[in-house]
Amino acid sequence: MSSLALDEEAKASPAANRSRVFALVLPVLAAIAYPFLLWAISWLLHVSQVAAPPSPAVITVTVLAILASASGVMGVAFARALSLGRIGAGTGGFRLLAHLAFAVPSLMVGFGNVAGLLHARAAVAVAWPLFWLAVMAVAWLTQMTADARRAAARWVTRAYRR
Numbered sequence: 001m002s003s004l005a006l007d008e009e010a011k012a013s014p015a016a017n018r019s020r021v022f023a024l025v026l027p028v029l030a031a032i033a034y035p036f037l038l039w040a041i042s043w044l045l046h047v048s049q050v051a052a053p054p055s056p057a058v059i060t061v062t063v064l065a066i067l068a069s070a071s072g073v074m075g076v077a078f079a080r081a082l083s084l085g086r087i088g089a090g091t092g093g094f095r096l097l098a099h100l101a102f103a104v105p106s107l108m109v110g111f112g113n114v115a116g117l118l119h120a121r122a123a124v125a126v127a128w129p130l131f132w133l134a135v136m137a138v139a140w141l142t143q144m145t146a147d148a149r150r151a152a153a154r155w156v157t158r159a160y161r162r
Contacts, residue, residue, distance in 0.1 A: 024094045027077040027101035028136045032129045034104050037069040070105045077101035093142035097135060 041062060050058050081098035100107075108128070115124045141152075 030073045030076040031101045093139035097139040
């Protein structure tokens with residue numbers, strides 16, 4: 001499918017444009033959800049009052065759940081990067097975003113390590129989504145035309161002056 005065909009579909013239907021925007025931010029949404037999936041697994045273990053040390057069956061199920069969540073996020077990012085690569089020109093920022101989202105498990109470990117060094121593990125719950133929203137905003141801004149950038153700058157300047 002060519003990028004011209006995608007552009008024509010987006011012009012023809014607002015629903016197609018909304019689904020295209022959702023598809024572009026899907027890797028970011030998956031990346032934001034990743035630590036919450038891990039915390040949900042931890043919460044389930046806590047609620048089910050798993051004995052210490054856990055049985056081999058509990059360890060197996062937990063490891064499989066963690067690997068499934070990591071694989072799911074990486075799979076979404078890979079599929080999106082592949083489809084954006086096939087479209088070609090004009091998708092560089094979002095393709096980079098999808099590639100970055102593929103590295104979510106490693107990035108999450110890095111965020112956790114930095115938070116541990118700063119003795120602020122709870123900050124990860126706030127810093128992680130903010131990081132991904134900032135990265136998405138940068139990718140979105142790199143895709144904007146010069147006129148759209150000037151209009152956005154005027155809007156931000158007006159909002160700041162109020």
